Amino acid sequence: MFTLSEENYLKTIYHLGLNSEIGVSTNEIAKKMQTKASSVTDMIKKLSDKNLVVYKKYKGVRITDFGRNTAANIVRKHRLWEVFLVEKLNFSWDEVHEVAEQLEHIKSPKLINELDALLGFPKQDPHGDPIPDKEGNYYPLEKKLLATLGIGEKGICVGVNDSSSSFLQFLDKQKIALGNEIKVLGKEPFDDSIQIQIANRELSISNKIANNLYIKILQGS
Amino acid sequence: MFTLSEENYLKTIYHLGLNSEIGVSTNEIAKKMQTKASSVTDMIKKLSDKNLVVYKKYKGVRITDFGRNTAANIVRKHRLWEVFLVEKLNFSWDEVHEVAEQLEHIKSPKLINELDALLGFPKQDPHGDPIPDKEGNYYPLEKKLLATLGIGEKGICVGVNDSSSSFLQFLDKQKIALGNEIKVLGKEPFDDSIQIQIANRELSISNKIANNLYIKILQGS
DNA sequence: TTATTATTTTAGATAAGACTAAAAATTAAT
């Protein structure tokens, strides 16, 4: 079994390494974990001793198959708990992350598999992120950032890139929710803002917002 | 906020001090926590610094009002999680304790109060132990050990004194469950065993068993 | 009451996880 710290480092390395071929750098990890590079070096030695990552001095770390599996299981727990909090305990999607950060470290395979069943084996968490199965496999939706859509294209809002409270609360305020259909009406070159239609309303959205909303394109739009 | 260790020590001191006027001794705590007396001394100094207990050298510790409240809240969480595991996640009553030991340390007032609501504000956990409310108050049932009942007395089985897996599994095997009506048919002086009637069956029960089952007496029996 | 035993505390060590400051290696710039 792994310590709380080991699990948190491993999860960070897993996320940082997802979309890159090369190793994850010490500084990247330190920045993400709000800690110092020297602390990271200490920890990756421990993770390496436990075969969770491959570490070569000055070359960053790469997660092993074993490490990836272990990390995916923690992510699975995190996201299932987030669903539970929203579906069963009336949390809003901007309140769940901190609590899930604690709950993801609870050790009990039965607990998490029963929770999965209670929730009806959900495939996405409240932010649209995929939930790995017991084997650590998951199937990400095909999705594009709203900012990349052309005029006239439409789709369903299926996820967020930024899960910060402030962004999620902004979406709530603008009544933009996952599942909503969104159509691009126009794009303003001057500030890269985007005019959209959503649930019979028209809205102008800044580029920053559009770069943090994922859309599943509807065929024939 | 308190560390995991601080919470565990405090909870032990709370439980050990419940039925006694005098302070809780260092050795008692060490025995219960499976640690060394010197470790206990170190920790009670920390708890004392945080006003959770009053500590006088060589005189043991007494929990403060603040400490009692803090401990009751941890116990509240432990027992609510046990109910959740049994009621919602198909755990049996002998499987819940270890997981609840982890879950009781999760910090989120909203989580625990919503969980309470989801479960319908239960008053007892799966072992018949009372669940403190938000203020730390609880109302223990009037109950007696089965071993203390006289011949002819009857009552409802409402709790266990020993929550070990082996005892709980024994009760399952004998089909003795909380809520069952039990009547004392006879007592054997030779080995202090007790003959009981339970759900139309007659059973002979050892003194050890009878000393770990709590009964709520039915008036007029 | 004094001696013996048991309990409790202190002193000193260890391990995990964090930090600062300094050294070493790598990368970027001239």
Added chain:
DNA sequence: ATTAATTTTTAGTCTTATCTAAAATAATAA
């Protein structure tokens, strides 16, 4: 190809929570 800047590692310190061994205190017995 050197030099300069950046990144990464090492060395040493700190805190928390443990432990063992020894000293101090309290409880018990002779």
